[in-house]
Amino acid sequence: MQGIDIKPIKNLSLFPQSNYSDDExxxxxxxxxxxxxxxxxxxxxxxxxxxxxxxxxxxxxxxxGNSQESGE
Structure with a gap:
């Protein structure tokens, strides 16, 4: 199987570790x-x-993250 080239995802700060509400x-x-x-x-x-x-x-x-890579 051919590998998929996935680059590091931008804007990961949207989901910092352990940043979940008490009910989630x-x-x-x-x-x-x-x-x-x-x-x-x-x-x-x-x-x-x-x-x-x-x-x-x-x-x-x-x-x-594909939609974020377009720079729009």
Whole structure:
């Protein structure tokens, strides 16, 4: 499988770590990922000074950041 080139996401300050309301605390979840996806997730998280769960939170809340890269 060809790798997807995902660059560090801009404006991650919109979702700083632990910046959740009291009624929206994190809960333990389980997901299945390939070793390749897990490694890429770790790489992206490190590039953005986040942990993997925060990187997933960013994806879910603001997407992959493609609309922000256009500079509009």
């Amino acid at each position: 605390s994190k809960k333990l979840r389980s997901i299945r990922l390939t070793d390749t996806a897990w490694a890429k997730l770790d790489e992206l998280a490190q590039e953005n000074n986040l942990i993997r769960s925060e990187m997933i939170e960013v994806f879910a809340r603001q997407g992959l």
